[in-house]
Amino acid sequence: MTTPELDKLGRSGGSGLIAVIDDDSTARHALAYRLQAGSFRTVECEAKGSDVAARVRGASVACLSLGDDSRSGFRLLGDLVTQCPDIPVIVISGNRDVDSAIEAMRLGACDFLAKSSDSDQMMAAIRRAIARGERVRKIGAEASASDAGADAIVPLQELERRAISKALQASGGNVGKAAKLLGMGRATLYRRLAENHPRALESVTMGASTDEARTNLLEK
Numbered sequence: 437m438t439t440p441e442l443d444k445l446g447r448s449g450g451s452g453l454i455a456v457i458d459d460d461s462t463a464r465h466a467l468a469y470r471l472q473a474g475s476f477r478t479v480e481c482e483a484k485g486s487d488v489a490a491r492v493r494g495a496s497v498a499c500l501s502l503g504d505d506s507r508s509g510f511r512l513l514g515d516l517v518t519q520c521p522d523i524p525v526i527v528i529s530g531n532r533d534v535d536s537a538i539e540a541m542r543l544g545a546c547d548f549l550a551k552s553s554d555s556d557q558m559m560a561a562i563r564r565a566i567a568r569g570e571r572v573r574k575i576g577a578e579a580s581a582s583d584a585g586a587d588a589i590v591p592l593q594e595l596e597r598r599a600i601s602k603a604l605q606a607s608g609g610n611v612g613k614a615a616k617l618l619g620m621g622r623a624t625l626y627r628r629l630a631e632n633h634p635r636a637l638e639s640v641t642m643g644a645s646t647d648e649a650r651t652n653l654l655e656k
Contacts, residue, residue: 457482457488501529524568
């Protein structure tokens with residue numbers, strides 16, 4: 437499947453199209469087969485080259501194998517998260533290395549699975565990732581609608597700020613509930629707040645009102 441076809445599917449709401457990224461063709465075909473058996477459409481892609489992110493645009497989820505060289509796998513993960521922020525990335529590893537799992541989540545992966553994971557675990561992770569991607573795209577669409585008439589591109593950090601603000605408001609300031617609404621772990625949300633929105637984090641942890649937290653979050 438070509439990139440233009442992927443773009444067309446993405447624009448038309450091509451839910452269920454999974455990009456399988458792995459340099460090992462045998463493993464790549466095997467995972468694609470498992471996903472197809474679960475009624476998902478797949479597109480296969482090698483992890484080599486500088487245009488991997490461009491080749492998977494339009495997919496609902498990307499499944500990235502770390503391979504033997506985890507460093508290059510993590511670099512590619514960073515590129516995917518940066519260049520395709522609306523495509524959740526599931527990292528798949530040949531082992532259950534805790535350090536690798538922590539690094540993958542730190543870089544923005546939505547899930548970390550061992551290659552030995554059974555089909556039920558794999559399908560559940562894919563469905564969670566699709567749901568997360570749909571939430572991200574919905575939030576982006578709402579942000580675009582609120583900026584109707586403006587030609588400027590909304591920075592990714594601004595979209596994140598709006599998404600976190602909405603989640604905190606909907607959850608009454610409960611970080612755990614807000615993280616669940618955003619499709620991320622509680623620790624990940626705390627880290628995002630600490631790194632990018634420290635005043636909002638201070639308001640939440642000190643027990644301030646949700647409105648105060650939102651005000652701090654939305655302040656430039």
